Amino acid sequence: MTILSTDADLARVIPLDKIDVSAPDLYVRDTVHPYFARLRKEAPVHYCPESAYGPYWSITKFQDIVAVDMNHKVFSSDASVGSFVLDDTTLNPVDGGISLPNFLGMDPPKHDIHRMVVSPIVAPQNLLRFEATIRERTKRVLDSLPIGEEFDWVERVSIELTTMMLATLLDFPFEERRRLTRWSDIVTTRPEYGLVDSWEQREKELMECAVYFQGLFEERKKAPPKPDLISMLAHSPAMQNMGAEEFLGTLVLLIVGGNDTTRSSMSGGALACHLYPAELAKAKANRALISGMVPEIVRWQTPISHMRRTALADIEFQGQKIRKGDKVVMWYLSGNRDEDVVNKPMDFIIDRPNVRHHLSFGFGIHRCLGNRLAELQLRVLYEEVLERYTRIEVVGEPVRVPSNLIHGFISLPVRLHA
Amino acid sequence: MAKITYISSTGEEYVVNVDNGLTAMKGAVDNSVPGIDGDCGGQAACGTCHVYVDPAWVEKIGPIHSSIEAEMLALIDGYAPNSRLSCQINISDDLDGLVLRMPAGQH
Numbered sequence: 319m320t321i322l323s324t325d326a327d328l329a330r331v332i333p334l335d336k337i338d339v340s341a342p343d344l345y346v347r348d349t350v351h352p353y354f355a356r357l358r359k360e361a362p363v364h365y366c367p368e369s370a371y372g373p374y375w376s377i378t379k380f381q382d383i384v385a386v387d388m389n390h391k392v393f394s395s396d397a398s399v400g401s402f403v404l405d406d407t408t409l410n411p412v413d414g415g416i417s418l419p420n421f422l423g424m425d426p427p428k429h430d431i432h433r434m435v436v437s438p439i440v441a442p443q444n445l446l447r448f449e450a451t452i453r454e455r456t457k458r459v460l461d462s463l464p465i466g467e468e469f470d471w472v473e474r475v476s477i478e479l480t481t482m483m484l485a486t487l488l489d490f491p492f493e494e495r496r497r498l499t500r501w502s503d504i505v506t507t508r509p510e511y512g513l514v515d516s517w518e519q520r521e522k523e524l525m526e527c528a529v530y531f532q533g534l535f536e537e538r539k540k541a542p543p544k545p546d547l548i549s550m551l552a553h554s555p556a557m558q559n560m561g562a563e564e565f566l567g568t569l570v571l572l573i574v575g576g577n578d579t580t581r582s583s584m585s586g587g588a589l590a591c592h593l594y595p596a597e598l599a600k601a602k603a604n605r606a607l608i609s610g611m612v613p614e615i616v617r618w619q620t621p622i623s624h625m626r627r628t629a630l631a632d633i634e635f636q637g638q639k640i641r642k643g644d645k646v647v648m649w650y651l652s653g654n655r656d657e658d659v660v661n662k663p664m665d666f667i668i669d670r671p672n673v674r675h676h677l678s679f680g681f682g683i684h685r686c687l688g689n690r691l692a693e694l695q696l697r698v699l700y701e702e703v704l705e706r707y708t709r710i711e712v713v714g715e716p717v718r719v720p721s722n723l724i725h726g727f728i729s730l731p732v733r734l735h736a
Numbered sequence: 737m738a739k740i741t742y743i744s745s746t747g748e749e750y751v752v753n754v755d756n757g758l759t760a761m762k763g764a765v766d767n768s769v770p771g772i773d774g775d776c777g778g779q780a781a782c783g784t785c786h787v788y789v790d791p792a793w794v795e796k797i798g799p800i801h802s803s804i805e806a807e808m809l810a811l812i813d814g815y816a817p818n819s820r821l822s823c824q825i826n827i828s829d830d831l832d833g834l835v836l837r838m839p840a841g842q843h
Binding site for chain 1: 773774775776777780781782783804807808810811813814839840841
């Protein structure tokens with residue numbers, strides 16, 4: 319009899335068909351990696367027959383994930399077949415409740431039309447415009463942090479900066495901006511995670527969010543066009559016939575996709591600096607290395623653990639027979655650790671070759687629209703960090719989000735050293 | 737081998753000799769030409785190697801031949817009739833003297 323003492327042991331011996339990498343517990347405890355390693359080696363296209371989300375396929379190798387991501391004709395993101403996350407309750411109505419249709423959950427041609435309405439918000443001239451504001455806020459936030467004293471990086475840096483950015487993008491009333499954080503968090507939550515007591519409570523808060531945004535929409539529609547996302551949606555001919563649910567869905571996409579994610583990267587970067595102080599020292603000595611540090615933070619953290627598709631037809635993929643209607647999950651968190659593509663993938667190495675070659679933004683027509691804006695925020699943050707500190711020390715256990723989708727932190731207690 | 741001139745959005749010129757069999761994207765990335773990223777490694781999957789082919793070369797380069805490249809290009813702001821993904825431009829002696837312009841905002 320072998321006494322198993324660690325998750326790594328269990329991951330090695332558990333029968334393949336019992337592996338279920340969707341369990342949120344694995345993400346809370348950050349113990350999913352040994353399971354992904356086993357799947358990449360022994361069953362890179364793996365069927366899990368039973369889970370809290372029903373049966374699903376796991377795609378765990380980098381190149382296979384690229385192939386699925388690129389093949390939107392067979393692997394659909396459309397809301398009508400289930401949308402793009404494994405948990406069907408996130409974007410689809412629960413017990414007749416709210417649905418959140420948006421262009422990430424659409425296939426072409428409708429997808430392209432909707433995406434092109436909002437993509438101008440991150441055009442180069444807009445990014446230039448944002449940089450000064452981002453820099454000024456980042457300086458102000460960092461200058462307010464204590465040196466040598468414990469505080470929560472997630473709360474005081476990651477949430478603070480990303481919420482301000484989101485408020486700017488939406489031209490959302492600045493003093494109310496923490497409501498954006500709340501709404502973002504409850505979209506991807508379930509009652510058992512502690513943020514809401516019931517599905518009804520989640521529904522009620524999402525309705526408040528809908529009503530609030532509808533008010534801003536009406537106001538912006540009557541006013542001349544401005545360069546903020548709500549005004550863009552309100553004035554776009556393509557979105558004229560957009561219903562209230564689709565409008566809310568689009569905003570939710572931008573709130574979660576553009577906020578929660580950058581937040582995770584800002585926190586993950588701090589943890590990486592703690593675990594790999596030589597990398598921080600390297601960047602401090604040579605600021606040009608920031609250009610690699612930013613994408614490496616995004617790869618190493620992998621803010622979105624997976625994206626899901628639904629097979630529109632039977633297809634044989636890497637020797638496995640996927641059936642029409644099957645859920646297919648691309649585990650970006652696994653692909654970014656694929657040794658066939660990334661050398662020493664568990665390590666944070668800011669000057670690795672091909673540092674920009676990672677899965678965190680996805681590939682293909684749904685590739686992250688906001689990726690330049692995310693990188694801009696991260697670059698400014700870590701440029702200012704390098705100016706000020708020699709060390710970021712994590713002084714307690716990080717608390718992680720209990721989610722197989724959002725790979726982030728609830729809290730990260732740190733102490734800064736000048 | 738072909739001599740390729742890459743011109744940035746602010747007019748800087750970078751002249752590079754690129755071996756046959758490589759792509760115009762590889763030629764840029766391997767020679768540190770700024771403004772072309774190639775995040776996906778050249779699979780027409782990310783759109784970050786977008787270039788404008790100089791009008792004198794459009795016919796020589798030929799039409800877009802994959803639906804994947806067409807799809808990715810269509811989603812790019814600033815997409816123009818002479819837009820191509822440089823990872824889909826294969827270098828040969830025929831392309832000696834090729835001129836490509838980079839869009840603003842790609843690294």
